[in-house]
Amino acid sequence: MRNIKHIQLKDMEEIDENDEEFEIDGDDIRPRKKSEFQSTQNKSTFKRLFEYLTETNFKKSLLIIAFCSFFIIFTITASLATKVISEQIIYSNIKLPGNVIPIHYFTHVDIRMEPKFNFNGTIVSTLNITSDKNDFIVIHADESTLSLNSIHLVSVPKYNSSKPVNSTDFDLESSITPTNKVYSPENSYYILFFKDLKKFLDKNGSIFNLYISYNGSLVDSEGTSTLRGLYLSSYKNPSNHSESKYLAVTQFEPVDARLSFPCFDEPSLKANWTIWITHPNNYKALSNMPAYLVEDNKVAHKTTTRFDTTPKMSSYLVCIVVHQFSSKSDFIDRRGKEGATSVPLTVWAADHLMDTVDFSLDMAKKSFVFFEDYFDILYPLPKMDLVAIPDFAAGAMENFGLMTFRESDLLYSNKTSDQENKQRVAEVVSHEIAHQWFGDLVTMKWWNDLWLNEGFATFMSYKCMQKVLIDEFDSEEIFQYSSKQPGLDIDASPFTHTISNNYTDPLDIMASFDSVTYDKGSSILLMLEAMIDRVKENAFRDGIRNYLKKYAYGNAETNDLWEMLYDSIARDPIMVIPDIMNQWTTYPGFPQIKIDSIGNNSYRITQSKFTQPNTTRPSDFNANSIWWMPIKVIDNCENTDDLYISNKSIQYKGWSDQACGTPAKDSFIFANSDATGFYRTLYDSSIFDKIVNRLNENATEHFTTLQRISFADDLYAFSKIGAIPTSVALKTFYYTTVSVEPNFVVWKDILSFLSFVHNRLETVVPCYIQYIKKAQYIFNKGLLPLIKLNITSDDELSYNQLELRKSAFSKVNSLSITSLRIHLNQIYLDNIDTPENIDPSIRAPLFSSIIQNGDIEEYEWVVNRFENTNAINERIDALKAISNPKNPQLIRNTLKMLLDGKIKSQDFYMVFLEMSYSPFARELAWNFLLDNFNFISENSTPGDIGKYVTYFASSMDSQAKIDQIKQFFTDAHPIPASSLANAISSIQYNMNWLKNQAPELCNFLNK
Ligand SMILES: [Zn+2]
Missing domain, CATH: 2.60.40.1910 (Immunoglobulin-like)
Known part of the structure; x- marks a missing residue:
């Protein structure tokens, strides 16, 4: 998965495993937190019942009879319940017991699109069950989205992998059904209790089919799409804005396959999947493998597609898309590779976006050539699809053979996107393709080694870009600011976490897709490669090849990788790779x-x-x-x-x-x-x-x-902590005014430093004006002479020149650069009626500048662009700009757009991030976040709201804010404990800066 571009912090909430009790609900017993169990809910229900019964004499006489009956029933029930409780207590681990190994899933999902948006499913899991003392089977299935209808365990005399799925094709005589099922909400699994399971297993060998029929919904009870499991996404038909178009799509990583299928949802439980999808016949279906058989039912207006069986793979990599998209195809280029068959490569998007798929198709094609050579293993599946999804919580997902993307991370237009959008698309496409080997072919055993997938895919994507796009930009330089620097920044927090982590809660796993995993992970691989390639040329590459070959279609742990890399330098006694690298993965910080x-x-x-x-x-x-x-x-x-x-x-x-x-x-x-x-x-x-x-x-x-x-x-980092x-x-940084500094990455650092100091000084310290003059001096004398203000289609500016220009324009308002502001305003005036002509490489600063310096008219003009443009990157630029007005009424208007659905929940983070930067919007947005906590929580993926809090905290600098945060974010308004700790820590840090660093700076400035 590629995460979105914002800082993420890990949930470090400690879960006390003993802090559990159980509640009885009909036949079910569910564990719950002790604090909940001790709540007075049940007592008050009883109290109300008692008060009702004692209202009249008649009722009083009845009461005695009722009480006696109740006592008898209670005694019997309690003795049964005690038995069930004692069975349930046997199992509460986050991991499955390990006595059931799935071999093959046959699943048929019947998806109903508008207006029902729900699905029925049948899944037959062929299982290898080790007979043991337990009389239960534990299977993942999320109760909040799936209702399990019937469950049968059937003995299979002979395992037949081509057997088609049918919920009634077994002999009832040879099957057993659970006597009870117990749900664990913490781990979202059911414990299925069977009478005499051991006897049944002993009698029938080790291979069984578990038949489960179920139903679920593409939206939650409020009609909202959660962007998890099998969910609904929608978009407007641009030729008819009143018409919505829909698609059903899955997003399973890390622990959400269980929202769509009852299955054994752990990365090491790899199995073959044979999938049937039924859907309305005006839709098409995609899955990991090519379609094997398509049947139209013209009477029912339905189509059923059976897909080829997958190789062994983890459940989080299964994918289904039911859509009405168009596509463009090519082939993976395998010229010169003996015996290699041709593999189709297809990009899918909504019809009106089809003119933006060429770059990603080309990038995918080049990436496959690069990775097949680098890994020396052919991509193993017979096809690859890349799909642009209108509602997508992450950046992209590497499902084996069917990769899904946020639209802005797959689609690129040379008319309406800029160089940075192009670089991002290239990075995300190559990241997901790297995963086909690192993640999909070889998978981590457990989520503690998630970094093996993500750090590696991030590292490899830059390596691939450096090879295939070297004529366009320098990926080694870009890696420094997009991965290594964010990795160092996040890891400087005292509340950082280690790369390898022992997760005890699914929420922890979800929160671990953060900068430590991706950026620190990829950066230590860069360091390791440099280290061992100095010992032996290509040692790193050779070690990776051996690792992938050894563990193909299986699972591995971090140490397995270290051992293979250590072998590749002939186990050099000076450089003991496993020992060295374990320090980097198990120590927090750097x-x-x-x-x-x-x-x-x-x-x-x-x-x-x-x-x-x-x-x-x-x-x-x-x-x-x-x-x-x-x-x-x-x-x-x-x-x-x-x-x-x-x-x-x-x-x-x-x-x-x-x-x-x-x-x-x-x-x-x-x-x-x-x-x-690092x-x-x-x-x-x-x-x-x-x-x-x-x-x-x-x-x-x-x-x-x-x-x-x-x-x-x-220099910037040491100045932040006061070491310089x-x-x-x-x-x-004055060196840039006497000696040319032409590199945009260096300038990004200098401008970040100038903004950081600016933000700290802006409200409190009297030397602010002197500071602005110094910052303007560096900007005007160092950066401005490198910028070409007007560019025409004849100008062929390099990536570096375009980025320098964009960085300069983006500081127009914070550093009050009048000449550039006037320039942007003139471009706006010239293009009021032809916004499509605005150069996309400065469109973001232009939108921001006219809103910051304009009024309602300019704001509405940008809102209009946000709502009506078909250009994805223009819409994002407009959204960021409308998050940044000075007028409080306009800020409130943008916030209201979150509530009324005009801004998609996948984009909430952009609004909060932008508003947290703005001195005008910050306080209003912060109060909005607190006032609408429940709404925002429900519309965000778990852990996101904690990140929003940290955005705002990074601009706060008072004890009052620390007190407010401590008071608000309690059990009634939960956020991950680590987000809370990080938020408080960054406010303390800002307060310290003002106390310790500001006086020294002001002394210097006032001289
Ligand atoms: Zn990834």
């Missing part, structure tokens, strides 16, 4: 190194954990962790060394042969010189000054782009 010059061209390199001072820390916070780290150094004469540090500090003697003729006193070293290390570097003042001098002299001649990117980002004074960072 290290920094400090380099001190100790004279005579010698240096001391000391490591410590990168930590934020003066903030609350979790009780198990360990500030003394030591990592095994690779440190590549380069000196001022371009001599390089590969060092390793595995304890607190080392000494390093530089190259004595100063070939470049620099006097020894001027020599210095620069660490992490290839920017592959750590930060701090220099003593003498080295720091020498680096700054060289930057001022000629930045691009003395340092590579990757070195300047690391240096700028480390903010005034020093500000002065250092």
